[in-house]
Amino acid sequence: MNNHAITLLEAVNLALARALEDDSDVVLMGEDIGANGGVFRATDGLQARFGERRVIDTPLAETMIAGLSVGLSTQGIRTVAEIQFMGFIFPALEHLIAHAARMRNRTRGRLSCPMVLRAPFGGGIHAPEHHSESTEALLAHIPGLRVVIPSSPVRAYGLLLAAIRCDDPVIFLEPKRIYRASKTLVEDDGNALPLDTCFTLREGRDITLISWGAMIQETLAAAHRLEQEDDILCEVIDVATLNPIDHATLIASVKKTGRCVIIHEAPHHGGLGAEISATLCEQVLTSLQAPPRRVTGDDTIMPYYRNEQLYLPDVDDIIMAVKETMEYSG
Known part of the structure; x- marks a missing residue:
């Protein structure tokens, strides 16, 4: 077993190699993933x-990639398909929503659909139009589809292995802004991390910060500054699996702290932050000392690179929301 400091992107590659080596039924497919190694070199x-025959270059046809993945997976092939950018996923939705998500229910358990659809997502890399979307809420709204987002190399490795071994379809969204942002020791031991589980990254007493994907970096940085400058101890939770959400962990944390701020890059309206906020209000209203707050992207199309930093939430935005929540008096 090797133990190296690697990036999130390298962790994805490591997990894919481990899955291919351990299970002869695992097959990768996607546009330019073979000879070229993928648009970000993840493969x-x-x-x-x-x-x-196991790492297959496909035509530029997302509908075909998704349909072929569904067909192969129902016959026992664990297909890991790549969509080059999340903004190109829409032609695949027919197969994901109408077939992959329903296969187990449709056949009364006779068939399952153990496929993974990988896609880089999110802004922050100066990309053109259709390359910076964060539409995870659209996918997480579909019963039968798991939606998983790693926020570190360790979680990318462990969660991707878990997704590949899962007997149901998983959408695995990779935050490309942090593909190469930092390196962490990752042990190539083949051990998966649990799906459907939040990860508590930092214990706190005063307020719960809930986030996922690339925004975990700003959330942790804000928590550190708030402790150093204001003696505010934030509990930081990485949701990781956005469908189904581990509400029990979130509820327990907010019961303890009495306050929460939810941070995500996607637009404010209809984002997963609204779902989490509603659940917390339903379940722990009497424990709340302030209304849940959301720090999000704007309700607009992700702007081009000159303005994308105006769209993306930053550390100061999170700190302001935390202080306003702490000061709330009803």
Whole structure:
């Protein structure tokens, strides 16, 4: 077993290699993932190592990629398909919503659909239109689809292995803004992390900060500054699986702290932050010392690179929301 400091992108590659090595029924497919190693090089070297029958270059046809993945997975092939950017996922929705998500129910358990659809998502890399979307709420609204988002190399490795081994379809969204942001020690031991579970990254007493994906970085940075400058101890929770959400962990934390701020990059209206806020109000209203707050992207299309930093929530935005929540007096 190797233990190296690697990036989130390298952790994805490591998990894919481990899955291919451990299970001969695992197959990768996608546009330019083979000889080219993918648009971000997430699959670099895998075709040379495992061959063209297991790491397959497809035509530029997202509908075909999704449909083929559904068909293969119902026959026992664990397909891991890549959509180059989340903004290109929409042609695949017919197969994901009408077939992959319903297969187990439709066949009364006779067939399952153990497929993973990987897609880089989110802004912050100066990309053109259709390359910076954060539409995870759209996918998380579909019963039967798991939606998983890693926020670190360790969680990328463990959660991707869990997704590949899952007997139901998983949408695995990779926050490309932090693909190469930092390195963490990751042990290539083949151990998966649990799906459907939040991860408490930092214990706190005063307020709960809830986030996922790339925004975990700003959330942790805000928590550190709030402790150093204002003696506010924030509990930080990485949701990680957005469908189904581990509400029990969130409820327990907010019961303890009495306050929460939810941070996500996606637009404010209809985002997963609204769902989490509603659940907390339903379940722990009498424990709340202030209304839940949301720090989000704007209700607009992600702007081009000159203005994308005006759209993305930052550390100061989170700190302001926390202080206003702490000062709330009813």
